[in-house]
Amino acid sequence: MARQGSRSRPPTMADVARLAQVSPQTVSRVLNDYAFIRPDTRDRVLQAIDVLDYRPNQAARTLATSRSRTIGVVATDYLSYGPAAALWGVERAAGEAGYGVSIVSLRESNHRAFTEAMQRLVGQSVEGIVMIAPQDQSTHEVFDAFDNVPVVTLSSFETGEHKPIMLDSAEGSRIATRHLVELGHTVIAHLSGPPRFTVSEERVRGWREVLAETGLAAPEPVVGDWTAESGYLVGRELAADRHVTAVYAANDRMAQGLLLALHEAGRRVPQDVSVVGFDDVPEAAYMIPPLTTVRQDFAALGRRCIEAVLALIGNEPRLEPDPLVPTLVVRESSGPAPR
Amino acid sequence: MARQGSRSRPPTMADVARLAQVSPQTVSRVLNDYAFIRPDTRDRVLQAIDVLDYRPNQAARTLATSRSRTIGVVATDYLSYGPAAALWGVERAAGEAGYGVSIVSLRESNHRAFTEAMQRLVGQSVEGIVMIAPQDQSTHEVFDAFDNVPVVTLSSFETGEHKPIMLDSAEGSRIATRHLVELGHTVIAHLSGPPRFTVSEERVRGWREVLAETGLAAPEPVVGDWTAESGYLVGRELAADRHVTAVYAANDRMAQGLLLALHEAGRRVPQDVSVVGFDDVPEAAYMIPPLTTVRQDFAALGRRCIEAVLALIGNEPRLEPDPLVPTLVVRESSGPAPR
DNA sequence: GCGCAGTTTGAGAGCGCTAACAATGGCCGC
DNA sequence: GCGGCCATTGTTAGCGCTCTCAAACTGCGC
Numbered sequence: 001m002a003r004q005g006s007r008s009r010p011p012t013m014a015d016v017a018r019l020a021q022v023s024p025q026t027v028s029r030v031l032n033d034y035a036f037i038r039p040d041t042r043d044r045v046l047q048a049i050d051v052l053d054y055r056p057n058q059a060a061r062t063l064a065t066s067r068s069r070t071i072g073v074v075a076t077d078y079l080s081y082g083p084a085a086a087l088w089g090v091e092r093a094a095g096e097a098g099y100g101v102s103i104v105s106l107r108e109s110n111h112r113a114f115t116e117a118m119q120r121l122v123g124q125s126v127e128g129i130v131m132i133a134p135q136d137q138s139t140h141e142v143f144d145a146f147d148n149v150p151v152v153t154l155s156s157f158e159t160g161e162h163k164p165i166m167l168d169s170a171e172g173s174r175i176a177t178r179h180l181v182e183l184g185h186t187v188i189a190h191l192s193g194p195p196r197f198t199v200s201e202e203r204v205r206g207w208r209e210v211l212a213e214t215g216l217a218a219p220e221p222v223v224g225d226w227t228a229e230s231g232y233l234v235g236r237e238l239a240a241d242r243h244v245t246a247v248y249a250a251n252d253r254m255a256q257g258l259l260l261a262l263h264e265a266g267r268r269v270p271q272d273v274s275v276v277g278f279d280d281v282p283e284a285a286y287m288i289p290p291l292t293t294v295r296q297d298f299a300a301l302g303r304r305c306i307e308a309v310l311a312l313i314g315n316e317p318r319l320e321p322d323p324l325v326p327t328l329v330v331r332e333s334s335g336p337a338p339r
Numbered sequence: 340m341a342r343q344g345s346r347s348r349p350p351t352m353a354d355v356a357r358l359a360q361v362s363p364q365t366v367s368r369v370l371n372d373y374a375f376i377r378p379d380t381r382d383r384v385l386q387a388i389d390v391l392d393y394r395p396n397q398a399a400r401t402l403a404t405s406r407s408r409t410i411g412v413v414a415t416d417y418l419s420y421g422p423a424a425a426l427w428g429v430e431r432a433a434g435e436a437g438y439g440v441s442i443v444s445l446r447e448s449n450h451r452a453f454t455e456a457m458q459r460l461v462g463q464s465v466e467g468i469v470m471i472a473p474q475d476q477s478t479h480e481v482f483d484a485f486d487n488v489p490v491v492t493l494s495s496f497e498t499g500e501h502k503p504i505m506l507d508s509a510e511g512s513r514i515a516t517r518h519l520v521e522l523g524h525t526v527i528a529h530l531s532g533p534p535r536f537t538v539s540e541e542r543v544r545g546w547r548e549v550l551a552e553t554g555l556a557a558p559e560p561v562v563g564d565w566t567a568e569s570g571y572l573v574g575r576e577l578a579a580d581r582h583v584t585a586v587y588a589a590n591d592r593m594a595q596g597l598l599l600a601l602h603e604a605g606r607r608v609p610q611d612v613s614v615v616g617f618d619d620v621p622e623a624a625y626m627i628p629p630l631t632t633v634r635q636d637f638a639a640l641g642r643r644c645i646e647a648v649l650a651l652i653g654n655e656p657r658l659e660p661d662p663l664v665p666t667l668v669v670r671e672s673s674g675p676a677p678r
Numbered sequence: 679g680c681g682c683a684g685t686t687t688g689a690g691a692g693c694g695c696t697a698a699c700a701a702t703g704g705c706c707g708c
Numbered sequence: 709g710c711g712g713c714c715a716t717t718g719t720t721a722g723c724g725c726t727c728t729c730a731a732a733c734t735g736c737g738c
Contacts, residue, residue: 010487012694023718028696036715058463059401060694063723068398070441070463079423079621088418091444100463102409102441105430124397124409124439148349228625257625282418286567286596288627351724362688367726375685399724402693 011052020048031056062125070100071309072121076109076133080226080253081281082298086132086154089302097306102126109133114142122149128309130154150312152305167301168323169199172294173206175328176248176276179292181214184337185246185274189238191231191258192221193250203250203278224254231257239265245273245337252277252284252293259287259333270335280329290331300324350391359387370395401464409439410648411460415448415472419565419592420620421637425471425493428641436645441465448472453481461488467648469493489651491644506640507662508538511633512545514667515587515615518631520553522613523676524585528577530570530597531560532589542589542617563593570596578604584612584676591616591623591632598626598672609674619668629670639663 017024022045029037030045048054062068071094078084091101102124104117121129128150143151180188190207193200204221211218222238224230231254238244239261249255255277259269267273269289277284280295301324356363361380368376369384387393401407410433417423430440441463443456460468467489470482482490519527529546532539543560550557561577563569570593577583578600588594594616598608606612608628616623619634640663 014694024694025696025719026717029717032696036717038716041716055458055462057402057694059398059407060723061696062398063396063402063725064694064696066723078417079420079427081418084418084423088444091442092446095443100441100443100459102439103430104434104439105427107431119394120439123394228622232625253622256622260625260627260629263627283567283592283595283622286571286599288599288602290599353724363724364688364726365686368687371726375687377686380686396724399693400726402695403724403726405693 011054013056015052016045016048016054019052020044066125068125068127069098070102070124070126071306072124072126072129073101073103074106074114074117074121074129074131074133075103076106078105078132082251082279082296083132085298086302089299090130090132090305091302092299093303093306097310106133111142115145118142118146122146127313128152130305130309150309152308152312154301154305167296168325169202170206170209171323172278172296172326173203173248174210175326176278176294177207177210179328179330179334180246180248180274180276181210181216183246183274183334186216186337187243188216188246188248189219189244190221191234191238191247191249191254192223194225195223200250207248224250226251226253228253228257230254232261233257235261236265239267247273248276250278252279252281252291255291255293256287269333272338274334276334285331287333289333292331292334293329294326295329296326297324350393352395354391355384355387355393358391359383405464407464407466408437409441409463409465410645411463411465411468412440412442413445413453413456413460413468413470413472414442415445417444417471421590421618421635422471424637425641428638429469429471429644430641431638432642432645436649438645445472450481454484457481457485461485466652467491469644469648489648491647491651493640493644506635507664508541509545509548510662511617511635511665512542512587513549514665515617515633516546516549518667518669518673519585519587519613519615520549520555522673524613525555525676526582527555527585527587528558528583529560530573530577530586530588530593531562533564534562539589546587563589565590565592567592567596569593571600572596574600575604578606586612587615589617591618591620591630594630594632595626608672611677613673615673624670626672628672631670631673632668633665634668635665636663
């Protein structure tokens with residue numbers, strides 16, 4: 001574990017080989033866990049590696065093997081909890097599998113930006129790409145254009161080969177809505193995410209299904225854009241409608257904005273209005289009142305993404321695990337319907 | 340912009356050269372903006388590149404030049420807003436400078452984990468490293484062991500060559516505390532971050548300074564761990580103390596927990612107690628009540644980190660810009676002291 | 679008409695590693 | 709005591725790019 005001189009050329013495999021009195025190839029074999037190496041040779045090599053503080057040059061390795069041991073991630077927004085947590089899970093799972101993670105974020109999510117991001121990653125010869133970004137039809141065309149690198153998407157509709165690894169958003173919605181139904185609510189509004197995004201639509205779908213099953217009327221969802229601000233703004237209208245006694249928000253941040261709007265309108269939660277969110281962000285338990293919400297296991301999601309890309313990289317049959325089912329976390333923002 | 344056949348070998352520079360009827364070296368020159376190329380030769384090459392959808396192999400480039408055009412980022416936690424925003428800024432600034440970003444996160448922040456993370460990045464031959472992680476003495480020893488790659492840290496104390504790029508936390512504290520002083524508060528508590536972290540200590544320092552200047556007593560800070568939960572737990576004690584009419588929390592999440600604790604204790608904000616946070620997370624404006632807080636420009640911070648590493652990479656003299664001064668955002672959680 | 683500076687292109691070597699093949703030596707059975 | 713097999717190591721040739729050096733060509737002044 002020697003310290004290197006300041007900015008000196010790092011040692012190469014040849015240096016190690018010389019010191020250990022073997023050929024470079026033998027060093028390479030030791031590094032790659034080749035089976036037939038005499039134990040004492042291996043030891044000599046390992047010791048030389050240690051003495052020189054040698055670390056293999058990834059670029060050379062990549063060039064020689066055309067395997068970069070790197071996964072690319074394209075994200076639109078990891079300032080929000082969901083994407084960030086997914087990124088976290090992906091990065092962690094990748095690390096455990098011996099892969100590094102290279103990340104590119106998009107400012108806008110249009111065709112050109114996607115293409116650019118993908119090109120960038122492909123140029124870094126990533127072995128696979130995980131998309132943590134909302135998608136629509138046009139982005140899928142982009143994936144198709146990059147058909148020599150496996151792409152795994154994280155929530156989107158299914159087209160062609162690109163099946164998404166996703167949480168069962170619709171099921172989460174059903175759970176949330178059912179909870180409100182069971183509490184006796186009959187007018188259950190939905191504060192949805194922006195249309196044309198699969199996650200939004202899935203959540204709308206689940207909510208509609210339960211209302212239909214139960215024979216309740218399904219009003220048009222009120223549309224937000226995932227931000228607390230939008231939750232607050234459309235929440236004010238919701239707050240003004242005295243018929244509404246329960247709102248299921250498509251994520252916790254909008255729910256938070258909604259809580260403020262209800263508070264300002266003098267409507268008590270949960271006595272007058274029940275609120276249920278989605279995500280279980282760390283702050284959910286500390287909102288006023290603590291938010292009932294649907295918890296998603298983002299870490300597991302990330303793990304699955306990595307499993308899926310690695311499978312694709314290894315040309316293994318694509319595994320189709322059951323979607324991850326979210327769970328309901330009941331806190332204080334939901335209660336029996338008033339009468 | 341031809342589509343490639345499924346999983347075929349991507350085109351190389353030689354392919355482009357052949358098609359354009361020039362030598363590979365000329366293609367390389369076109370790619371690297373070499374000045375003396377006849378315009379029509381350049382056009383032929385560019386066209387060939389376009390036709391083949393050629394993209395240079397980064398690994399080969401890195402190997403030949405030993406420049407990877409990649410910056411490594413070590414982060415402990417980018418699920419919190421601050422680190423995530425900083426990462427965002429770094430990644431964005433890096434992208435603009437033509438650099439990619441490779442990220443490694445740490446589960447624990449001990450010596451070994453740091454070393455491992457650094458090794459990993461060095462192995463990917465990153466040209467520089469940005470640390471988005473709390474540091475203490477031991478981590479600095481790690482940096483010193485990697486003295487052939489420039490490291491920029493983002494908040495930590497200064498030791499040796501490793502001066503941190505940071506926001507002026509102490510000044511932020513002063514601004515927040517002064518605001519409360521000006522509102523007439525005389526008992527101003529501080530809900531601090533965990534000790535031994537520079538950011539925490541800086542913030543404690545700024546708060547102490549203003550109290551000292553003003554001749555107010557400085558109680559011991561109440562210690563949290565940045566989470567809303569800790570804010571809530573220690574907040575309950577704070578709420579029980581009727582003398583306290585103002586609390587300055589070292590971040591917004593703890594402030595959120597505190598707000599809940601105060602609410603549950605029946606203490607009104609801001610009529611009975613004023614609360615000021617730090618960070619201006621996107622949700623701050625939608626807490627109950629909307630939180631007065633200190634805004635940090637994380638994007639600028641990220642930009643500066645990249646500027647700093649790039650300077651170090653280019654062996655330019657280290658620039659020492661003024662620390663970024665945060666600004667106060669007054670909302671509804673702070674008001675005149677009751678009497 | 680010749681030399682020279684400057685422009686434009688190409689040839690050869692090498693970055694650090696691994697894949698493929700070849701070579702060595704030891705041990706076995708007969 | 710010899711062929712054959714296996715364990716163990718070495719040799720050679722790239723991976724795709726850029727560096728350095730050198731060649732060819734242009735136009736200019738004298």
